[in-house]
Amino acid sequence: MQPQPPATALVRTLYSLRWLAVGGQSLTILWATQGLHMALPPGPLWGPVVLLAVFNLLVHLRLRSARDAVPAEAFAHVLVDTAVLSWLIAWTGGIANPFASLFLLPIALTAMALPAAWAVASALAGLVGYLFAVAFGQPLPHLHDGFDLHLLGMAVNFVLSVGLVLYLLLRLAGARDRRERELTALRERFVRNEGILALATHAASVAHELNTPLGTMTLLLDDLDTARLSDDGVEDVATLRRLVDTCRDRVRSLADPADPAASTRVDIGRVLEHWQLVRPAVALERSGNVDAQQRVDRTIGHLLLALLNNAADASEANGSGRVDLHLQLESGVLDGTIRDYGTGFDAQAPFLPVLFRSGKPDGLGIGLALSHAAIEQLGGELDMDEADGGGARVHFRVPVDPADLPPPAETTS
Numbered sequence: 001m002q003p004q005p006p007a008t009a010l011v012r013t014l015y016s017l018r019w020l021a022v023g024g025q026s027l028t029i030l031w032a033t034q035g036l037h038m039a040l041p042p043g044p045l046w047g048p049v050v051l052l053a054v055f056n057l058l059v060h061l062r063l064r065s066a067r068d069a070v071p072a073e074a075f076a077h078v079l080v081d082t083a084v085l086s087w088l089i090a091w092t093g094g095i096a097n098p099f100a101s102l103f104l105l106p107i108a109l110t111a112m113a114l115p116a117a118w119a120v121a122s123a124l125a126g127l128v129g130y131l132f133a134v135a136f137g138q139p140l141p142h143l144h145d146g147f148d149l150h151l152l153g154m155a156v157n158f159v160l161s162v163g164l165v166l167y168l169l170l171r172l173a174g175a176r177d178r179r180e181r182e183l184t185a186l187r188e189r190f191v192r193n194e195g196i197l198a199l200a201t202h203a204a205s206v207a208h209e210l211n212t213p214l215g216t217m218t219l220l221l222d223d224l225d226t227a228r229l230s231d232d233g234v235e236d237v238a239t240l241r242r243l244v245d246t247c248r249d250r251v252r253s254l255a256d257p258a259d260p261a262a263s264t265r266v267d268i269g270r271v272l273e274h275w276q277l278v279r280p281a282v283a284l285e286r287s288g289n290v291d292a293q294q295r296v297d298r299t300i301g302h303l304l305l306a307l308l309n310n311a312a313d314a315s316e317a318n319g320s321g322r323v324d325l326h327l328q329l330e331s332g333v334l335d336g337t338i339r340d341y342g343t344g345f346d347a348q349a350p351f352l353p354v355l356f357r358s359g360k361p362d363g364l365g366i367g368l369a370l371s372h373a374a375i376e377q378l379g380g381e382l383d384m385d386e387a388d389g390g391g392a393r394v395h396f397r398v399p400v401d402p403a404d405l406p407p408p409a410e411t412t413s
Contacts, residue, residue, distance in 0.1 A: 007068070014074075014106075014109065082125045098156075282316070307338045314391070323341075
């Protein structure tokens with residue numbers, strides 16, 4: 001979820017606190033007039049409270065719109081709250097009212113959410129409101145236990161201040177923790193992308209160097225006279241030709257992103273066929289409802305290759321030659337699970353990021369780094385867990401372009 005702009009967050013905070021203020025002010029007026037039988041004028045006290053409630057109803061309608069608030073709008077809300085507070089304080093004892101310290105609350109909220117200039121303006125508004133209460137403050141009707149009433153008001157104000165301070169500090173701590181998590185995620189993404197960029201640069205250089213020898217190998221295979229070879233030799237030459245063609249296609253595909261005419265769709269069957277040709281020693285067990293002709297974004301093809309290579313490396317490092325692949329297409333989402341038969345996760349360091357897999361001698365985790373980059377680009381999800389019976393299981397979910405979905409099956413009446 002995207003964080004709210006500071007001005008919008010301040011308006012929402014004031015909206016919530018304003019309902020508490022309306023309720024607290026109403027109870028205080030009722031307690032003073034009915035419980036203590038103080039002769040207070042009802043109009044000057046109830047009028048601002050009703051206006052504040054009506055104003056908050058309008059704010060409720062405003063917050064239902066998607067438009068973000070600007071600092072000037074948030075400051076206008078602060079002015080309304082300060083004006084109502086000044087009026088009520090002036091009619092209930094002026095600066096002798098123990099709740100006069102509430103003038104500090106709008107200033108604190110504004111300083112937290114808005115630029116310094118608006119915080120200064122809020123402070124000036126609070127000062128004007130305080131001076132208004134000093135100049136026009138109406139003394140409360142005399143009570144024989146008036147001092148005890150003042151002490152009670154101070155106690156209530158203290159409890160209210162503790163609650164507000166706790167609320168503000170918790171919000172600050174929550175905002176700090178969210179910012180730390182965002183910075184950590186951005187830092188990890190930067191490190192990962194930096195490594196991927198270095199890998200891409202190296203891959204482009206290697207692709208350029210491999211282009212010439214692959215072309216030479218293709219010419220030599222074309223000129224090779226297979227008539228003198230045995231049947232096994234002819235089959236080996238055909239396998240070599242397919243391998244060279246696959247390598248040449250993969251090298252050329254490195255330049256495809258720069259070519260606007262290049263296809264961005266691949267057949268899953270062709271991707272798996274090429275992978276199986278390069279990794280003939282690994283037995284791939286497939287399951288699911290995705291057929292070989294299913295077309296997907298080329299990035300999904302890269303994701304499958306990276307995860308399959310990672311799983312094959314883990315299995316072979318543990319003396320196994322098997323990898324399981326399950327692909328299920330439902331509701332426009334490709335749900336895939338790749339299970340290896342390696343040693344699984346490192347039990348001594350379960351807290352390590354998923355980029356560092358056990359079972360791989362080098363521990364570079366390049367396959368998973370590329371997988372995470374592909375998942376981010378596609379807007380999907382990727383997670384890992386231990387597989388029953390040993391090994392690890394990688395599960396991913398990525399959306400599929402509606403144009404690539406198979407047509408719905410026709411129903412016959």
